Amino acid sequence: MLITVFAKKCQSSEGKTFYKFLATLTNTKTGEDLPVQVKFREAAGNPDPRKCPMNITFDKKAANLAKREYTREDTGEIKTAHTLWVMEWQEGPAYVDTSLDDYE
Numbered sequence: 001m002l003i004t005v006f007a008k009k010c011q012s013s014e015g016k017t018f019y020k021f022l023a024t025l026t027n028t029k030t031g032e033d034l035p036v037q038v039k040f041r042e043a044a045g046n047p048d049p050r051k052c053p054m055n056i057t058f059d060k061k062a063a064n065l066a067k068r069e070y071t072r073e074d075t076g077e078i079k080t081a082h083t084l085w086v087m088e089w090q091e092g093p094a095y096v097d098t099s100l101d102d103y104e
Contacts, residue, residue: 001060002092003084005038007052019049023084025065036065036082044088055092062088 008020021038040046047054066083 001063002055002057003038004053004055004095005047007047007049009049019046021047021052025082025084034082036084038084038086040089041085041087044086047089047091053095053097055095056086056089057092058086058089062086 003023003025006022008022010018010020012018021040023036023038025034025036026032027034047056063084063086066085068081068083069078070081071078
């Protein structure tokens with residue numbers, strides 16, 4: 001499986017800097033895009049955030065998708081968050097940004 005991983009720099013309440021890794025999965029049956037947080041098991045190690053966005057490849061058997069419901073404190077709305085847990089991965093083909101190709 002090939003996905004593009006983005007790194008978001010965050011800061012904890014104690015002031016420590018850490019990175020969240022984000023991606024989008026596409027359901028092959030419905031075509032629907034699902035935004036996910038990507039977490040890497042300790043043995044797999046995290047990608048270098050300075051290289052992000054980057055493509056990674058992994059075997060579906062070395063990953064799983066978790067779903068969690070939570071309530072937003074400000075609105076009381078029930079939301080769903082998805083986390084992709086990756087146990088083994090390899091760097092994929094180079095990421096090429098084409099987002100501005102249609103603009104001059």
